[in-house]
C-alpha cells in the first residue's frame with residue numbers, strides 16, 4: 001500500500017510540476033536522436049543554424065520571428081535546405097511528434113509561391129478538419145507579411161466568407177495555397193472549381209495515414225495523379241510502417257529521406273505509465289478518481305469508439321467534471337466549436353477518438369489518457385496510433401505524462417507489445433485507496 005501511495009504521490013507531483021515547466025527548446029534542438037538521411041544527390045548542402053541562412057524572402061522571415069521562432073528545430077535545420085532548393089526535389093520526412101514538421105513544409109510551400117501569379121501553386125492535405133484548420137493558422141501567421149491568397153478546403157456549407165465577403169468558390173478560384181482534407185479537395189477538382197495546372201508543390205501531412213489503403217489512401221492517390229509532372233511531392237509524418245514507407249517511395253520517387261529507428265520514435269520527455277484496472281467498469285471509476293484527486297492542466301482522453309466517448313463524457317459530467325467531447329459523429333460546426341473552446345482553454349478535459357490522434361498541437365496538454373488502448377480491427381496493437389496519441393503532450397521539448405488503462409489479458413498484452421515495440425518502459429502505477437475501496 002505504501003508503495004502505491006508513493007507512486008500516486010509521485011504521479012501527482014509529476015503532473016502538477018508540468019504546469020510550471022518551460023519548454024526545453026535546447027534539449028529538443030540538440031537532441032541526440034540520429035536521423036538517417038538518404039540523399040538523391042551529393043550536393044554539399046548541410047543543415048542550417050539560423051533561419052537567415054535559408055536566404056528566404058524578408059517578409060517570410062518577419063513572420064517566422066513574430067511567431068517566436070528564434071532558430072530552426074533539428075528537423076527544420078536539416079530538411080529545409082533540401083526542401084527549398086532549386087530544382088525542387090521530393091521529400092519523405094520523418095521526425096518525432098511535436099518537433100516542428102509543420103513549419104518545415106509550410107515555409108517550403110510559401111517559399112515556392114510566386115505572389116504575382118494568381119493561381120493555385122501549393123496544395124497541402126491533412127487527415128482531419130481540425131488538423132487542416134491548424135495548419136492554415138500556421139500558414140496565416142507565417143505569411144502575415146506576404147500577399148498570399150489562401151483557402152481552406154474542408155467540409156462546410158457554401159456561405160460567404162465573413163472576412164472577405166466572397167463566396168467560398170470565389171476564394172478557391174483565387175487561392176494560391178490551399179490546405180484541406182482529401183474528400184473536399186478531390187470534390188473541388190472534380191467540379192473544376194480549382195485548377196491543378198500551376199501547382200508546384202503537393203504536401204501530405206501525416207503521410208503514412210494519408211497513404212494507408214485502409215484509410216485515406218485512395219483519395220490521396222487520385223489527387224496525386226492529377227498533379228503536374230514536375231510538381232514537388234513532400235511527405236511528412238512521425239511514423240512510417242515498413243509497408244507504407246515502400247509505398248511512399250513510389251508515391252514520391254527519388255525523394256530525399258529522413259528516417260528514425262523505431263527505438264528513437266518515442267519522445268523522451270513523455271513519461272509513460274499504465275494502470276491495471278479490474279474490468280471495463282472499473283476503468284471509469286479509476287478515471288473519475290484520477291480527475292478528482294489530481295490537479296491536471298489540460299488533458300486528452302482517447303477512446304476507440306464514438307459511443308464510448310459520448311458515454312464517458314456524460315458520466316463524467318454527471319459526476320461534476322467539466323469535460324468536452326469531439327468525434328466524427330458531430331457536425332462540422334460542433335467540431336469547430338469544441339476544438340476552438342479547447343484551444344482557448346475554456347475546457348480542460350477533451351474526450352475524443354482517433355480523429356484527433358494526429359497532429360493536434362495544444363501546448364498546454366500535459367496529460368494523455370488511453371482509456372481504450374489503440375488497436376486495429378482485429379484487436380492487435382496499433383503502434384503508430386499509440387505514438388501519435390501520446391505525442392499530443394510533450395510538444396516541442398515540453399514534458400508530458402501518458403497513462404494507459406489496462407483491464408484484461410488482451411489489453412495487458414497490448415501494453416506489453418507497445419513497450420517492446422518502442423523499447424521504452426511503461427511504468428505501472430498502483431491503484432490505491434480510494435480506488436480499491438470504491439469498487
Ligand SMILES: Nc1ncnc2c1ncn2[C@@H]1O[C@H](COP(=O)(O)OP(=O)(O)OP(=O)(O)O)[C@@H](O)[C@H]1O
Nearest residue numbers: 069071072073097098099100101102238359361396
Ligand atoms: N523553430 C521553432 N521554434 C519554436 N517553436 C517552434 C519551432 N518550430 C515549431 N515550433 C512549435 O512547436 C510546436 C510543435 O510543432 P508541430 O505541430 O509542427 O510539430 P509536428 O512535428 O508536426 O508534430 P506531429 O508529429 O505531432 O504532427 C508548435 O507549437 C510549433 O509552433
